[in-house]
Amino acid sequence: MSFGSGSMTNSISEIKDCKLIFLIGGNPTEAHPIxxxxxxxxxxxxxTFVVADPRRIWFAQHAKLYLPVRPGSDNxxxxxMAHVIISEGLENKEFIKTRTEGYxxxxxxxxxxxxxxxxxxxxIPAEDIRQAAGLYxxxxxxxxxxxxxxxxxxxxxxxxxxIANLALLTGHIGKHSTGVxxxxxxxxxxxxxxxxxxxxxxxGYQYLSDSAVVDKFEKAWGxxxxxxxxxxxPTMFERMSKGQFKGLYVIGEDPVMSEPNQNYTINGxxxxxxxxxxxxxxxxxxxxxxxxxxAASFAEKDGTFTNTERRVQRVRKAINPIxxxxxxxxxxxxLSNLMGYKMDFPSPKEIWDEIASLAPMFAGINYARIExxxxxWPCPDTKHPGTKFLHEGxxxxxxxxxxxxxxxxxxxxxxxxxxxxLSTGRTLYHYNAGTMTRRSAGxxxxxxxxxxxxxxxxxSELGIFDGETVKIATRRGEITARAEVSDKVKKGVIWIPMHxxxxxxxxxxxxxxxxxxxxxxxxxxxxxxxxxx
Amino acid sequence: xVMVPKIKLTIDGKATExxxxxxxxxxxxxxxxxxxxxxxxxxxxxxxxxxxxxxxIERGNTNALITSCNTEATDxxxxxxxxxxxxxxxxxxxxxxxxxxxxxCMTCEKCGSCKLQDLAYEYNVRESRxxxxxxxxxxxxxxxxxxxxxSKCILCGRCVRICAEIQQxxxxxxxxxxxxxxxxxxxxxxxxxxxxxxCGQCVSTCPVGSLVEKQAxxxxxxxxxxxxxxxxxxxxxxxxxYLNVTGxxxxxxxxxxxxxxxxxxxxxxxxxxxxxxxxxDRLKQPLVKKNGKFEEATWDEALNLIATKFREIKAKxxxxxxxxxxxxxxxxxxxxxxxxxxRAVIGTNNVDQCART
Ligand code: SF4
Ligand code: SF4
Ligand code: SF4
Ligand code: FES
Numbered sequence: 063m064s065f066g067s068g069s070m071t072n073s074i075s076e077i078k079d080c081k082l083i084f085l086i087g088g089n090p091t092e093a094h095p096i097x098x099x100x101x102x103x104x105x106x107x108x109x110t111f112v113v114a115d116p117r118r119i120w121f122a123q124h125a126k127l128y129l130p131v132r133p134g135s136d137n138x139x140x141x142x143m144a145h146v147i148i149s150e151g152l153e154n155k156e157f158i159k160t161r162t163e164g165y166x167x168x169x170x171x172x173x174x175x176x177x178x179x180x181x182x183x184x185x186i187p188a189e190d191i192r193q194a195a196g197l198y199x200x201x202x203x204x205x206x207x208x209x210x211x212x213x214x215x216x217x218x219x220x221x222x223x224x225i226a227n228l229a230l231l232t233g234h235i236g237k238h239s240t241g242v243x244x245x246x247x248x249x250x251x252x253x254x255x256x257x258x259x260x261x262x263x264x265x266g267y268q269y270l271s272d273s274a275v276v277d278k279f280e281k282a283w284g285x286x287x288x289x290x291x292x293x294x295x296p297t298m299f300e301r302m303s304k305g306q307f308k309g310l311y312v313i314g315e316d317p318v319m320s321e322p323n324q325n326y327t328i329n330g331x332x333x334x335x336x337x338x339x340x341x342x343x344x345x346x347x348x349x350x351x352x353x354x355x356x357a358a359s360f361a362e363k364d365g366t367f368t369n370t371e372r373r374v375q376r377v378r379k380a381i382n383p384i385x386x387x388x389x390x391x392x393x394x395x396x397l398s399n400l401m402g403y404k405m406d407f408p409s410p411k412e413i414w415d416e417i418a419s420l421a422p423m424f425a426g427i428n429y430a431r432i433e434x435x436x437x438x439w440p441c442p443d444t445k446h447p448g449t450k451f452l453h454e455g456x457x458x459x460x461x462x463x464x465x466x467x468x469x470x471x472x473x474x475x476x477x478x479x480x481x482x483x484l485s486t487g488r489t490l491y492h493y494n495a496g497t498m499t500r501r502s503a504g505x506x507x508x509x510x511x512x513x514x515x516x517x518x519x520x521x522s523e524l525g526i527f528d529g530e531t532v533k534i535a536t537r538r539g540e541i542t543a544r545a546e547v548s549d550k551v552k553k554g555v556i557w558i559p560m561h562x563x564x565x566x567x568x569x570x571x572x573x574x575x576x577x578x579x580x581x582x583x584x585x586x587x588x589x590x591x592x593x594x595x
Numbered sequence: 596x597v598m599v600p601k602i603k604l605t606i607d608g609k610a611t612e613x614x615x616x617x618x619x620x621x622x623x624x625x626x627x628x629x630x631x632x633x634x635x636x637x638x639x640x641x642x643x644x645x646x647x648x649x650x651x652i653e654r655g656n657t658n659a660l661i662t663s664c665n666t667e668a669t670d671x672x673x674x675x676x677x678x679x680x681x682x683x684x685x686x687x688x689x690x691x692x693x694x695x696x697x698x699x700c701m702t703c704e705k706c707g708s709c710k711l712q713d714l715a716y717e718y719n720v721r722e723s724r725x726x727x728x729x730x731x732x733x734x735x736x737x738x739x740x741x742x743x744x745x746s747k748c749i750l751c752g753r754c755v756r757i758c759a760e761i762q763q764x765x766x767x768x769x770x771x772x773x774x775x776x777x778x779x780x781x782x783x784x785x786x787x788x789x790x791x792x793x794c795g796q797c798v799s800t801c802p803v804g805s806l807v808e809k810q811a812x813x814x815x816x817x818x819x820x821x822x823x824x825x826x827x828x829x830x831x832x833x834x835x836x837y838l839n840v841t842g843x844x845x846x847x848x849x850x851x852x853x854x855x856x857x858x859x860x861x862x863x864x865x866x867x868x869x870x871x872x873x874x875x876d877r878l879k880q881p882l883v884k885k886n887g888k889f890e891e892a893t894w895d896e897a898l899n900l901i902a903t904k905f906r907e908i909k910a911k912x913x914x915x916x917x918x919x920x921x922x923x924x925x926x927x928x929x930x931x932x933x934x935x936x937x938r939a940v941i942g943t944n945n946v947d948q949c950a951r952t
Contacts, residue, residue, distance in 0.1 A: 075856065095794070095830075095862030095864075096832045096856070096857045096860055096861070099761055099860055102762075103761075105763075106760070106763075246830075246831030248830065248831060248924070249826075249827065249829055249830055249831060249833065250831075250923045250925065250927065250930070251831060251923035251948070252831060253926070253927040253930060254921055254922065254925070254930045254948045255948070256927065257930035257931045257934060258930075258931070258946075259921040259933060259947065260946070260947060260948075261944050261945060265934065270944065279938075283935065283938075283939045285939045287938055287939065287942075288914070288915075288944055290944065291944055292915075292944025292945040292946060293915075293945045293947075294947050295918075295920060295947040298945060298947070308912050308916040309908040309916060309917040310917070310919075310920070311901075311918070311919045311920070312919075312920045313919070313920060313921050313922050313925060313933055314921070314923075314924040314925050315922045315924075315948065317920065335904070335908060336901075336908065341878065342871075342878060343871075343874075343877065343878060344876065352883070352884050353881065353892075353897050353900060353901055354881065355878075355881050356878035356879055356880060356881060356882075357878070359828075359872050359877075360825070360826075360828035360924075361825070361838055361872050362872075363926065365926025365927065365929065366926055366927045366928065367828070367833055367926060367927065368833075368927060369826075369832060370831035370832060370833070371856065374927065375833055375835065376826065377825050377826050378824060378825045379823070380821070380823035380825065380838040380840045380845060381838075381840055381843045381844065381845060381872075382843050384872070384873070384879060385877065385878075385880060386880045386894070387877070388894070390926075390929040390933075391928050391929045391932055393898075394929065394933060396894070396898055397902060397936070397940075398932075398936055398940050400899065400902040401905065401940050403939055405935075407932075410926065413928035413931060413932060414927070414928055416931075417927065417928070417931050435854075435855045436826075436855065490792060490862070490864075498829075498868065499864060499868050501870060501871040501874040501876065502864075502867065502869070502870045502871055503810065503870060504739050504740040504793050504863055504867035504868065505863060505864065505868060507740075507787065507793070508787075508792075508793060508863075
């Protein structure tokens with residue numbers, strides 16, 4: 063990473079004081095509504111918004127500058143902005159000198175990335191790109207916010223680093239209301255990552271490649287550990303599809319709904335010898351399981367979640383588990399005991415104490431300290447107040463590094479047979495696969511059927527009317543959905559939300575992944591739309 | 596750091612020093628003096644509509660009554676929050692408000708958590724000296740989550756302002772004049788046909804029983820609920836909220852101003868998206884597939900089967916043929932155990948979350 067950590071560098075409470083917000087590939091009013099409210103506060107206080115998104119989202123409508131960027135072309139926009147900043151002499155020379163490395167190569171590289179060229183790829187007028195760069199570079203407190211519109215690409219990691227380049231170029235990092243902020247999609251995705259549910263690291267970002275780390279855990283856990291890096295979920299699915307993977311234990315996930323290319327996912331699961339799914343509902347994935355274990359919901363258990371600003375907060379048990387369900391932690395303990403490894407934690411509090419004892423960045427956090435308010439990691443000792451913003455004075459990795467990242471085309475885009483770009487995402491009213499919100503009166507009242515947003519010009523060319531049910535097809539499958547015709551989405555692009563089982567958009571998406579994070583490309587693939595006669 | 600200049604003032608005989616730019620209400624609160632309010636919500640711009648926060652300010656012989664929620668404290672002020680004049684006037688203000696409010700506390704959802712009821716009790720306002728003519732009543736509409744009783748609205752404007760200032764959705768506003776004034780939607784449309792996003796922010800700030808959570812109607816009053824502070828399980832913002840519980844049931848979700856990171860704000864998912872907890876589709880018993888069909892099993896049977904199968908696969912193919920997907924929906928503790936289980940018990944590093952978002 064450019065700075066040495068992939069989390070929000072600022073806190074939610076700092077958002078309202080931003081002077082400029084560059085929002086790219088994120089729709090906070092729908093996906094993170096309360097962060098959206100903080101941004102609306104900033105807007106009321108006169109903050110300038112520059113919004114880059116293929117859809118005319120709420121903040122696009124209220125932005126000083128709206129850049130309708132073609133899906134998959136963010137790299138051109140960002141590198142061209144860097145080009146403008148350097149060519150107009152708006153870079154922060156002092157910052158570049160004292161806190162970064164790799165500047166000269168970067169400068170040479172972006173020299174050719176002109177706004178005119180970028181305009182061809184992105185569909186944004188060159189002048190707007192120039193203006194966006196100027197606004198970003200010259201504001202006193204500039205913060206960049208991005209979400210899945212940036213990361214869910216085969217070039218997702220490149221995109222993140224290209225964003226970081228802008229912050230390094232201008233020194234807009236490591237200060238109050240100034241930084242680079244990915245907003246995490248799901249409630250505890252930050253926590254799941256922090257807790258080492260990744261094949262290459264233990265919790266607290268302690269990597270297996272460091273043998274001292276493995277030694278430490280072998281000693282603490284009293285067991286010999288494998289030192290070879292494990293497989294990521296895409297790799298596991300690939301091995302499943304070839305029949306080279308036998309057993310899978312899925313806790314609270316629904317890959318059939320959430321993974322791209324649904325047919326491929328289902329084939330993989332069918333090839334397993336044994337599948338266990340642990341969930342609160344009979345999910346689509348659970349249907350393929352050999353054993354389904356009933357889990358308790360968040361209202362039925364104690365524990366902690368870590369939010370997008372790295373704040374570890376308490377979850378408290380309000381009611382007893384429904385029916386014969388049990389909290390996930392208890393199920394894992396019981397299974398572990400049966401398999402001959404003792405896990406006898408009386409409650410989540412003791413589990414947390416073990417977490418804190420084995421990872422320096424959580425060492426100062428305990429249940430007593432977060433009784434009233436959560437604490438933001440890193441928090442190395444029990445006197446430490448937690449960390450509001452990262453990278454003040456210095457970066458985790460030492461000097462911030464500029465990355466030279468030329469454009470890489472998406473794995474698949476629009477072509478002759480599939481002339482539209484399909485992009486997917488979330489809406490305000492539903493959450494992911496919809497298993498929870500689709501069982502909720504308020505949300506289902508607002509939206510309860512799948513829709514496809516299409517630009518009015520494309521619609522009229524295809525003879526499609528607003529409200530009509532249409533067929534959407536890609537090389538992998540087809541679904542039907544209600545057409546929402548407007549000028550919200552860019553011409554040539556269609557957009558479908560991910561929450562609906564009956565029109566599962568992941569029947570359409572492509573199983574292509576970012577080379578580093580292995581995040582799937584949910585944001586671009588070629589598609590066509592047909593009238594149903 | 597910019598130094599904010601300080602000012603000195605006296606409230607109820609107590610001298611105090613605070614930063615310039617604060618209201619009298621904030622100054623009083625900062626030294627532990629409580630002034631009643633109805634239309635005030637610290638998240639919103641001052642409105643000064645209800646007049647119950649009236650205080651007396653000494654100005655020689657011409658002492659004045661002013662609303663403390665919108666008046667800036669200035670250097671040298673002498674304020675009295677509980678003089679006879681203040682108390683008498685405040686009581687009259689309450690009588691005026693009650694002249695257009697039904698005395699319906701016995702069946703009101705808000706009984707026990709209503710600010711108007713609390714003040715009427717404190718100031719012993721039983722009858723209003725003014726003519727009483729509350730009109731309107733419960734609106735029967737298809738809104739699944741918000742119930743409105745127009746007779747109970749005291750026109751404090753908090754719903755209107757939270758919708759405009761915080762949400763910036765502008766779904767509701769004041770309409771009509773004088774005694775007929777009410778809050779509502781353009782052309783009397785259903786809230787569902789406006790820009791409303793059903794966040795329920797208006798419900799959460801309404802000080803009386805005019806806007807309530809429909810799904811909780813008839814389920815009990817605030818003092819009957821256990822309020823459990825927890826973190827929202829939907830998105831990565833991680834809002835602090837309170838599950839209101841009676842028996843073994845979550846009947847509603849509430850929020851409090853001042854909590855981190857959301858300051859009492861919640862979205863539709865956090866505030867109204869809790870009905871899945873008690874949905875009949877919840878899995879209640881382990882299921883084992885036999886001949887292609889799921890059959891209920893005991894925990895012992897199910898877990899023993901899993902342990903046996905995983906042991907078999909390990910012995911026959913090796914641990915690297917087994918993987919674990921953990922989830923962003925699980926707690927940190929559970930994610931930690933999932934990765935510990937994978938590495939220490941199964942003996943592989945094949946652990947991941949499949950939605951890497
Ligand atoms: S629910 Fe939200 S959007 Fe709707 S009227 Fe109330 S505050 Fe406004
Ligand atoms: S509905 Fe409630 S919040 Fe809105 S004006 Fe009436 S009393 Fe105030
Ligand atoms: S209340 Fe809404 S914004 Fe807050 S955590 Fe829940 S889903 Fe996210
Ligand atoms: S609280 Fe001050 S006038 Fe209502």
